[in-house]
Amino acid sequence: MPAIASIEYFRVPPRWLYVKVTDVEGNFGWGEASLEGHSEAVEGALESFKARFIGWEANDIEHIWQAVWRLGFYRGGPVLQSALSGLDIALWDLKGRRLNIPIHDLLGGKVRNKVKVYAWIGGDRPDSVKVQAEAxxxxxxxxxxxxxxxxxxxxxxxxxxxxAAERLATVKSLGLDAGVDFHGRIHKPMAKQLAKLLEPFRPLFIEEPLLSENYEGIEELSNLTSIPIALGERLHSRWDVKKFLNSKATIDILQPDISHVGGISELRRIAAIAEAYDVAIAPHCPLGSIALAACLQIGASTPNHVIQEMSIGIHYNVEAGEEDITSYVTNPEFFAVKDGFVEVTNGPGLGIEIDEDFVRTVSKGAKAWRSGGFVGEDGGLREW
Structure with a gap:
């Protein structure tokens, strides 16, 4: 089997990190290692991967995954797992392209013909929520x-x-379902009140009602509300997820991010474990075209996958260092949304065709993105 010849990475606007792996026969695959606000750290990890894995068999995806996890002594965490995600997704794409089959075939085949999707609207300001939802x-x-x-x-x-209740009511009045993202910004005294306030409007879920490290608080809150509780974007492996499944904290929806958990390989394992606990998978993905395409391959082949986040259709100004995800592919129809779903296609690998010339052009001199954060009226810091 052909060996890995090169591992490249590209910092692309607005805040994504794309990875390309090429083997000695010229086969290639694309991955995404985006970790918002921490690109330089992930790039450093990818440099170490270049030193270690060039010359390894590109076909041995699991062996390479285990080598990253086990040979470095220090395991997991957002930086290493995001770098591993970029490498892992690229290797799956390379294998699918080499065999001329979609990744969902490599994962056992389709369990559905289309994947339900939702879009982020922000919506924390009353004057914009209706406009964004209508769009x-x-x-x-x-x-x-x-x-x-x-x-x-x-x-x-x-x-x-x-x-919050008024804005949710506005969105629901348009005939849309809505999940509500607390984003870990709200502490327990307020989160308990807000969950109760939102219950009459029947949101799809409340996401990160508390920070994931506040395990005991989430357990308490899960016993106080009938709304499904979702979290997972700040969990980075099956070991991080395990305590939320085998516990008194009722988590109804897991939202692992394919660019933060170790790629397709680990997200697939997390989904399988969650299925045994009757917990749904709805991957977090406000990221780039490669991460979204990888998530859709998981959605097509995973029984307990229920809905997919996507950031398509947010048209940024490339001159300001931002761009929409479809600008990076030559087949944007892959992401077409119809009646709340994206059709599963049978293109090789991820199914998308990256515009490599555009990626290489915009990555030259691209600056690392920084979160502006939130500051309260008192000058104190709030969660981003």
């Missing part, structure tokens, strides 16, 4: 995800929560 509906979406709050403090006025 998503016009794009073919039947579900969206919106922020619960902007800058609620540790213990704030209960009246500061009222806007």
């Amino acid at each position: 998503r509906k016009a794009q073919g979406f039947k579900a969206v995800k919106m922020n619960a709050t902007a800058d609620i403090g540790w213990l704030d006025s209960p009246a500061s929560l009222d806007s």
